[in-house]
Amino acid sequence: MGRLTGGDPSLLRRINSAVVLHALRGADFATLTEVTRVTGLSRPTVEGVVEGLIDAGLVVETAAEEGAARRQGRPARRFRFRAEAGHLLGLEIGPHRVAAVLSDLDGRVLGTTAKDVDETAPADERIERLRTAVADLLRRGGIARSSLRAVGVGSPGIVEADGTVRLGTALPEWTGLPLGERLRRSFKCPVLVENDANTAAVAEHWKGAATEVDDMVFVLAGLSPGAGALIGGRLHRGYGGAAGEIGALHLLGRDVTPETLLSTTDEPLHPLDEQAVAEVFAHAREGDERARQAVERFIQRLVHDVAALVLALDPELVVVGGWAAGLDGVLEPLRRELARYCLRPPRVALSVLGEAAVATGALRLALDHVEEQLFAVEGTVTARR
Amino acid sequence: MGRLTGGDPSLLRRINSAVVLHALRGADFATLTEVTRVTGLSRPTVEGVVEGLIDAGLVVETAAEEGAARRQGRPARRFRFRAEAGHLLGLEIGPHRVAAVLSDLDGRVLGTTAKDVDETAPADERIERLRTAVADLLRRGGIARSSLRAVGVGSPGIVEADGTVRLGTALPEWTGLPLGERLRRSFKCPVLVENDANTAAVAEHWKGAATEVDDMVFVLAGLSPGAGALIGGRLHRGYGGAAGEIGALHLLGRDVTPETLLSTTDEPLHPLDEQAVAEVFAHAREGDERARQAVERFIQRLVHDVAALVLALDPELVVVGGWAAGLDGVLEPLRRELARYCLRPPRVALSVLGEAAVATGALRLALDHVEEQLFAVEGTVTARR
Numbered sequence: 001m002g003r004l005t006g007g008d009p010s011l012l013r014r015i016n017s018a019v020v021l022h023a024l025r026g027a028d029f030a031t032l033t034e035v036t037r038v039t040g041l042s043r044p045t046v047e048g049v050v051e052g053l054i055d056a057g058l059v060v061e062t063a064a065e066e067g068a069a070r071r072q073g074r075p076a077r078r079f080r081f082r083a084e085a086g087h088l089l090g091l092e093i094g095p096h097r098v099a100a101v102l103s104d105l106d107g108r109v110l111g112t113t114a115k116d117v118d119e120t121a122p123a124d125e126r127i128e129r130l131r132t133a134v135a136d137l138l139r140r141g142g143i144a145r146s147s148l149r150a151v152g153v154g155s156p157g158i159v160e161a162d163g164t165v166r167l168g169t170a171l172p173e174w175t176g177l178p179l180g181e182r183l184r185r186s187f188k189c190p191v192l193v194e195n196d197a198n199t200a201a202v203a204e205h206w207k208g209a210a211t212e213v214d215d216m217v218f219v220l221a222g223l224s225p226g227a228g229a230l231i232g233g234r235l236h237r238g239y240g241g242a243a244g245e246i247g248a249l250h251l252l253g254r255d256v257t258p259e260t261l262l263s264t265t266d267e268p269l270h271p272l273d274e275q276a277v278a279e280v281f282a283h284a285r286e287g288d289e290r291a292r293q294a295v296e297r298f299i300q301r302l303v304h305d306v307a308a309l310v311l312a313l314d315p316e317l318v319v320v321g322g323w324a325a326g327l328d329g330v331l332e333p334l335r336r337e338l339a340r341y342c343l344r345p346p347r348v349a350l351s352v353l354g355e356a357a358v359a360t361g362a363l364r365l366a367l368d369h370v371e372e373q374l375f376a377v378e379g380t381v382t383a384r385r
Numbered sequence: 386m387g388r389l390t391g392g393d394p395s396l397l398r399r400i401n402s403a404v405v406l407h408a409l410r411g412a413d414f415a416t417l418t419e420v421t422r423v424t425g426l427s428r429p430t431v432e433g434v435v436e437g438l439i440d441a442g443l444v445v446e447t448a449a450e451e452g453a454a455r456r457q458g459r460p461a462r463r464f465r466f467r468a469e470a471g472h473l474l475g476l477e478i479g480p481h482r483v484a485a486v487l488s489d490l491d492g493r494v495l496g497t498t499a500k501d502v503d504e505t506a507p508a509d510e511r512i513e514r515l516r517t518a519v520a521d522l523l524r525r526g527g528i529a530r531s532s533l534r535a536v537g538v539g540s541p542g543i544v545e546a547d548g549t550v551r552l553g554t555a556l557p558e559w560t561g562l563p564l565g566e567r568l569r570r571s572f573k574c575p576v577l578v579e580n581d582a583n584t585a586a587v588a589e590h591w592k593g594a595a596t597e598v599d600d601m602v603f604v605l606a607g608l609s610p611g612a613g614a615l616i617g618g619r620l621h622r623g624y625g626g627a628a629g630e631i632g633a634l635h636l637l638g639r640d641v642t643p644e645t646l647l648s649t650t651d652e653p654l655h656p657l658d659e660q661a662v663a664e665v666f667a668h669a670r671e672g673d674e675r676a677r678q679a680v681e682r683f684i685q686r687l688v689h690d691v692a693a694l695v696l697a698l699d700p701e702l703v704v705v706g707g708w709a710a711g712l713d714g715v716l717e718p719l720r721r722e723l724a725r726y727c728l729r730p731p732r733v734a735l736s737v738l739g740e741a742a743v744a745t746g747a748l749r750l751a752l753d754h755v756e757e758q759l760f761a762v763e764g765t766v767t768a769r770r
Contacts, residue, residue, distance in 0.1 A: 215624040239699050244697060314623020343627045
């Protein structure tokens with residue numbers, strides 16, 4: 001239980017600073033008069049806060065010519081938020097590749113990179129590939145490593161709060177890996193590690209298929225699908241970070257492995273990779289009966305997994321991503337079957353961001369972290385209005 | 386984005402009133418000096434607020450003798466929150482019975498009642514039974530209907546925000562029933578209708594098996610189980626109020642009806658009710674092989690449903706309630722199988738509240754509603770500290 005009156009002067013200063021920064025960030029340029037009007041703060045308070053923000057490198061006075069309109073007489077001083085005062089990284093670690101995206105403090109993307117990595121590569125090699133990708137990206141952008149304010153990482157597996165991979169069967173040597181700790185050696189800023197389906201969900205909500213939707217599930221469809229969910233616009237991690245790990249549902253009463261499921265012969269499909277599966281789908285389209293049955297089995301399993309999520313969570317929208325989303329003929333059966341089995345069927349859409357989703361969501365988490373530091377004060381400012 | 390300084394005087398009055406009421410409610414009796422100390426408000430402010438609360442009937446000055454300690458000289462005036470200033474009802478509507486629980490504004494239970502109702506009873510008859518139960522309960526407690534401040538209701542089915550049953554196959558004539566509107570005719574105070582598994586989850590969190598747990602799932606285990614989930618201590622209803630309706634999962638790829646599932650003959654089990662099912666369980670314990678197989682099938686289905694929820698949500702605790710919870714031998718297999726299939730198995734516990742869970746949770750929802758009105762001001766007071 002708190003109170004509104006009185007209070008801690010340094011807390012008030014931080015709140016006022018956050019309010020002014022928020023106002024400046026929302027406008028391209030602003031005069032002190034405009035900031036005073038928008039924030040409701042007094043002119044002396046605004047002046048003091050803006051001076052402090054200039055000292056911190058977060059705000060700069062712009063030349064009057066940069067402003068949109070000049071009036072008669074002495075032009076009013078104009079200020080803007082320095083989005084270039086710091087930088088953020090979003091990283092993806094996957095079975096076949098690592099990727100990185102670089103942005104400024106407004107989340108504006110300045111560059112991206114991706115590097116192939118062998119699916120059998122040990123953990124050290126995979127992390128080294130990622131480090132190389134980051135170094136390349138920073139060099140190309142001319143960005144000093146010291147300018148980084150936060151790094152987000154999307155990785156397969158169940159990830160604990162400190163960035164340790166509790167369970168990660170998709171990548172060699174991944175279970176138990178202290179991924180956060182390992183990556184923190186490369187960066188002086190905070191490193192936030194999150195499950196890849198979770199970051200993808202965040203990304204589609206930020207700038208993908210779910211920008212208007214606060215209750216959504218992202219299905220990273222593959223051989224053993226994972227999922228991320230936003231509830232009320234917030235990531236739902238679960239008590240132990242394992243929410244959405246629906247892949248294990250198959251194990252219940254249905255012993256068929258994906259290799260058997262997708263086989264068109266009497267032998268399990270081997271190797272079980274995206275190319276092999278795409279071929280099965282292609283054969284099915286050409287009329288091959290055994291391929292058609294294999295595809296049917298695959299889709300039924302996907303439907304079952306997604307239905308379990310939908311029945312448990314009742315989202316407004318399901319976004320399907322991952323490589324299976326690229327296969328022709330996944331979306332329509334999914335829509336049809338969900339409508340059949342769910343009491344309140346959700347909308348179903350394909351990922352807009354495609355393979356950029358995981359790194360983009362990781363970037364958003366880094367941005368959230370920085371915004372929380374810069375713009376929020378103990379929930380007071382953000383919780384109100 | 387809001388601001389801390391300045392502000393609306395009537396808002397400040399409401400905040401101060403809520404703060405004082407909260408302080409008084411937390412103590413049995415308090416002096417103005419104590420309230421001043423606890424709240425940090427000025428003495429004149431506290432005096433003004435307390436006078437206003439006395440006028441509103443929510444606070445009363447107690448005789449000095451009621452206070453714990455008397456000092457030398459003129460004793461300080463003492464005040465207390467009048468929990469008897471209003472009353473709340475929690476109602477349950479089920480297939481076989483209706484039930485009601487009555488409390489004061491502190492949620493202290495003053496009385497309960499339950500009445501049998503036939504599972505084939507039409508909606509009008511079922512609602513009439515509930516009205517009779519409420520009338521009996523109020524009369525026995527000597528409580529005027531006008532004293533009710535809020536009524537919570539737990540009902541099977543997917544319930545919309547206005548209390549209309551969107552889908553309710555468990556009760557005759559339930560789908561489409563404007564249950565909230567119908568019940569509002571009997572009460573002048575707010576009537577809040579919620580899915581029964583949801584209210585049961587709230588109840589176990591309030592005073593049952595999950596008092597220490599904010600991420601939990603309540604499984605209302607029966608022939609077609611429903612579930613309610615709390616995430617971060619808050620009820621997760623889903624976008625369309627259909628979260629947790631996992632019963633439909635069976636339909637996917639497994640066409641066996643509960644009647645067939647639990648049959649020990651070549652004919653479906655009929656009638657399919659609690660007694661018939663209990664007999665099957667009893668026969669299984671006595672060594673009947675077909676009964677054993679039926680029980681096995683039943684438990685496997687329950688495990689599958691619960692696993693789907695657990696994989697989707699990753700709760701800390703699963704509480705099993707509903708009539709199936711009363712059957713010997715449900716809990717252990719559930720625990721064992723969840724540990725086998727879930728990446729991070731939750732704890733599993735039996736409902737503590739048993740058949741009181743649904744009405745108790747409905748009462749808690751009514752209490753939440755009243756507390757929000759009395760003690761919270763636009764999230765400001767509760768969101769801080």
